[in-house]
Amino acid sequence: MAELFMPKLNVPEGKNSEHTALIEFADLSLYYGASKALKNISLTLGEKVVTAFIGPSGCGKSTLLRCLNRMNDLIDNVRIEGACKIGGHDIYAKDVDVIELRKRVGMVFQKSNPFPKSIYENVAYGLRLHGVKNKSELDGIVEKSLRSSALWEEVKDRLHTSALGLSGGQQQRLCIARAIAIKPEIILMDEPASALDPIATARIEDLILDLKKEFTIVIVTHNMQQAARISDQTAFFYIGELVEFGATSKIFTNPSQKRTEDYVSGRFG
Amino acid sequence: MEPLKKNNAPLGWMGIHRGHQARPVEWLAEKLIFLVSLSAIAMVLLIFLFVAREALPVFFGETNTALVQQIIPTAELDKHSDAEIQRYLELTPEQFKNMDKETLKTLMDVKIEALNDVPENFRNDPDAHVNTTDWKYLLKAHQWNGYDQPEYIWQPVGQIKKFNIIPLFVGTLKVTLIGLGFAVPLAVGAAIYVSQLARPRIRETVKPMIEMLSGIPSVVVGVFALIVMASVLQKIFGYQTRLNAFVAGIALGFAVIPVIFSIAEDALTSVPRAYTQAALALGASRWQTSWQIVLPAALPGVFAAAVLGFGRAIGETMIVLMVCSASVMSWNVFDSARSITTTIAAEMAEAVNGGPHYRILFMLGxxxxxxxxxxxMIGDFVIHRFKNKLEGKR
Amino acid sequence: MNAPATKHFRTDKFDFWSFFFSGLTGLATLFILGILAAILVNVIYNGWNGLTWHFVSSIPKKDFFDAKTTGVLPMIIGTAFRVIVMTIFVIPVGVITAVYLTEYASNISIITRIIRAAVNNLAGVPSIVFGLFGLGFFINFVGKNMDNLLHNSSAVWGQPALIWASLTLAVMTLPVVIVATEESLKAIPPGLREASLALGATKLETIWRIVLPQALPGIMTGGILAVSRAAGEVAPILFTGVAYFMASLPGRLSDQFMDLGYHVFVLSTQSPNIEQTRPILYATVLVLLILTFALNIVAVIIRARVRKKLRAQS
Incomplete structure (x- = not known):
């Protein structure tokens, strides 16, 4: 019923115009103490769409990403103005339970951070937290998640060895498996491939294209080719401001702003 | 409403509106953790409160050691004010409150008996008429009956108890300063060597070994000082009394060396490498760099190490207790000395619980x-400032 | 550049000050190590012969100065007992305080700074003052009030007892546990906490399932350091529970106890015949030293083991 009231996305020449809007930033500003790190961002992202946030370092793209699962709450002195809505609900409203929110908005970090536990326990961690105790149910979800993240074939014989023994790319895919095991609706990725070699990066990118069928993905990247390859929409940020947002093909071929053009063509950044 | 709805119906997002009240256990645990973490503050306050509480009567002049006092006949209990009776019977306000009339009368009878028990020869002794816990007698020299001149005397036994605390202060300072005079140069020297000059492999072995010294219980250092060091030092210096403040001070030095060493070493290592490398690049030798660049930069830290070492030395008990303990008013290092800690440790067992001696020991504490x-506070403040300065915060 | 200029770079010239300075500081280091060696060698050399099974395992009669019949079993048990009871109190309180300081408190808040200052100060309070505190607070206040309430004013708790000595030591070693735990908590990468929180774990779940298991080696080290410090301390227990002599072993928390460190003190200062008691004195010192040092070594081993295990698997 609720989708009837959802606004339709107005993407000029995109293929995603049929997607409903899921995430909406409405005049969002964020302060670290006195300094304003995000300046009046207004942006609407569609459901089951891959959106890339690009821009030079320090432009606030990661900070904006972390607003979506309220990871910024962990930092002292952060203050937010405006609204950040998911599915029409303001996630900064007073009665919002952050824990519940984070169950629905998964995250993959820049540096892979598997727990110092076995591979199996890493994936099962979130499930156990949320009350799944049945062994066969756990086994099933762990296998499915590892298959979805294209890791199953590589680790099925050593599920109970330490996750820290995996290679960097495998660790990052494990983190993705861990995130999708609890079936979030949105997955945030904060430069997930920046520390990986080209082959591992390619695998992660394939994986993202695969996951897009089921999840809404927001990815922060400083790799322009990567953004062009995997995203449907792209938002370009510069010193805390949203400069331009649109279909990826348009941003990379025919941007309407001069700064965007300079950045995507590699003239600065 | 299903909070954990697995499909993607946008209605599911209503589930995030649960508020913080949804997790009472989490909330309660957080409050409990906070309360427990206050225990360190509580302990410091309690220590101060309860050590001071036992000492308060001395501060307020509520103790009276005069042997010869005006007797208040038991029958006249009601004629005197509560405060007077309380003081007369040397009770704390709390104790006084809990006693009924009968108990008070019994205590007054006991007191009269005690006052009448005083031997005849003390009746004419002027010292028997004074309250020796008065500040005047605690701090100033007094010419006691039978002495030729005013003297500082700590002698808490006998009929007339003398509680002058100056000899204890002198004893404490004497032992502590000898200890620091011995420990500071050695510990700082070793800290310079370990942090600046030694090769990494030597550093890795020497550091834990010096820290091991702090793991030796002080009674063990005491035994070593009492049996071995006292004889060795006497042979070297050839003084008269075998056990004296000098031996105690040196042994005390052993106990504070690890403290001073680790703080000074930490301060020296935290001087940025850029300083050292700049000096070395200009052609200074290793020792010049240490002496002219690193040591001045780390001086506040080294100073703090000495101050914290002082705090540790002044509070050390067992070593001094075992090595020397006679309270003598003398600055001569080869005389005996009795420190404050030693006095408390040695005399608390003999002191009557709640009596003047007991209270004065608590006051010393x-x-x-x-x-x-x-x-x-001084040590921590200096270190804090020093670290901030190195990090360029101010 | 001409030839003589390059010659300056060679260090074949003897630099007196360099030699003097390194020599002096090196000597200071050697001297300190010499002290350590002298104490250890002296104790081991003199104590070795007295350290027999009979000595370690027998309960002495009233005259424990007699070298033939004496033993230190009650002292070992008393010391162990008081230290174990102390651990039960100090570890939870210390760990929870450290968890609050690193996981919950903000570093800029005033209350955090006061807690830190209190911990620092607690670490510097002289051990004899802890003894006075134990007497003034635990025995004369808590104990006496317990007797008034529970035992009709007969003295059960309002006198020196094992529990009071242990609690006094727990207060004394609280900073040791807090500092060690805090150190190990800080060493855990923040990424692990973020990962857990991002999966929808609460703070408490994150601490319990991710942070504390990681901090375990640090907590254990802190606990063992506290134990090794407390085992050798005599001043805080002087008025709070130690006994000069007891015919029976301590069985209840309200009992007094004999103690190794205090026994060393008694043997070295109260002996009627110093020459005769010297062998048993040294043997007792050796037992005390072995116990405290063994604890330190155990700390190192446990730390290494737990780390290895953690690395391999959960």
């Missing part, structure tokens, strides 16, 4: 607590 509190 309170003073000791205050002294170490201040030296710790």
């Amino acid at each position: 309170a003073l000791l607590f205050a002294a170490t509190f201040v030296s710790n």
Whole structure:
């Protein structure tokens, strides 16, 4: 019923115009103490769409990403103005339970951070937290998640060895498996491939294209080719401001702003 | 409403509106953790409160050691004010409150008996008429009956108890300063060597070994000082009394060396490598760099190490207790000395619970607590400033 | 550049000050190590012969100065007992405080700074003052009030007892546990906490399932350091529970106890015949030293083991 009231996305020449809007930033500003790190961002992202946030370092793209699962709450002195809505609900409203929110908005970090536990326990961690105790149910979800993240074939014989023994790319895919095991609706990725070699990066990118069928993905990247390859929409940020947002093909071929053009063509950044 | 709806119906997002009340256990645990974490503060306050509490009557002049006092006949209990009776019977206000008339009368009978029991020869002794716990007698020299001149005397036994605390202060300072005079140069020297000059492999072995020294219980150092060092030092210096403040001070030095060493070493290592490398690049030798660049930069840290070492030395008990313990008013290092800690440790067992001697020992403890509190504050403050400065915060 | 200029770079010239300075500081280091060696060698050399099974395992009669019949079993048990009871109190309180300081408190808040200052100060309070505190607070206040309430004013708790000595030591070693735990908590990468929180774990779940298991080696080290410090301390227990002599072993928390460190003190200062008691004195010192040092070594081993295990698997 609720989708009837959802606004339709107005993407000029995109293929995603049929997607409903899921995430909406409405005049969002964020302060670290006195300094304003995000300046009046207004942006609407569609459901089951891959959106890339690009821009030079320090432009606030990661900070904006972390607003979506309220990871910024962990930092002292952060203050937010405006609204950040998911599915029409303001996630900064007073009665919002952050824990519940984070169950629905998964995250993959820049540096892979598997727990110092076995591979199996890493994936099962979130499930156990949320009350799944049945062994066969756990086994099933762990296998499915590892298959979805294209890791199953590589680790099925050593599920109970330490996750820290995996290679960097495998660790990052494990983190993705861990995130999708609890079936979030949105997955945030904060430069997930920046520390990986080209082959591992390619695998992660394939994986993202695969996951897009089921999840809404927001990815922060400083790799322009990567953004062009995997995203449907792209938002370009510069010193805390949203400069331009649109279909990826348009941003990379025919941007309407001069700064965007300079950045995507590699003239600065 | 299903909070954990797995499909993607946008209605599911209503589930995030649960508020913080949804997790009472989490909330309760957080409050409990906070309360427990206050225990360190509580303990410091309690230590101060309860050590001072036992000492308060001395501060307020509520103790009276005069042997010869005006007797208040038991029948006249009601004619005197509560405060007077309480003081007369040397009770704390709390104790006084809990007693009924009968108990008070019994106590007054006991007191009269005790006052009448005083031997005849004390009746004419002027010292028997004074309250020796008065501040005048605690701090100033007094010419006691039978002495030729005013003297500082700590002699808490016998009929007339003398509680002058100056000899204890002198003893404490004497032993502590000898200890620091011995420990500071050695510990700082070793800290310079380990942090600046030694090769990494030597550093890795020497550091834990010096820290091991702090793991030796002080009674063990005491035994070593008492049996071995006392004889060795006497042979070298050829003084008369075998056990004296000098031996105690040196042994005390052993106990504070690890403290001073680790703080000074930490301060020296935290001087940025850029300083050292700049000096070395200009052609200074290793020792020039250490002496002219690193040591001046780390001086506040080294100073703090000495201050914290002082706090540790002044509070050390067992070593001094085992090595020397006679209270003599003398600055001569080869005389004996009795420190404040030693006095408390040795005499508390004999002191009557709640009596003047007991209260004065607690007062000494309170003073000791205050002294170490201040030296710790100074030490920490200096280190804090030093670290901030190195990090360029101010 | 001409030839003589390059010659300056060679260090074949003897630099007196360099030699003097390194020599002096090196000597200071050697001297300190010499002290350590002298104490250890002296104790081991003199104590070795007295350290027999009979000595370690027998309960002495009233005259424990007699070298033939004496033993230190009650002292070992008393010391162990008081230290174990102390651990039960100090570890939870210390760990929870450290968890609050690193996981919950903000570093800029005033209350955090006061807690830190209190911990620092607690670490510097002289041990004899802890003894006075134990007497003034635990025995004369808590104990006496317990007797008034529970035992009709007969003295059960309002006198020196094992529990009071242990609690006094727990207060004394609280900073040791807090500092060690805090150190190990800080060493855990923040990424692990973020990962757990991002999966929808609460703070408490994150601490319990991710942070504390990681901090375990640090907590254990802190606990063992506290134990090794407390085992050798005599001043805080002087008025709070130690006994000169007891015919029976301590069985209840309200009992007094004999103690190794205090026994060393008694043997070295109260002996009627110093020459005769010297062998048993040294043997007792050796037992005390072995116990405290063994604890330190155990700390190192446990730390290494737990780390290895953690690395391999959960």
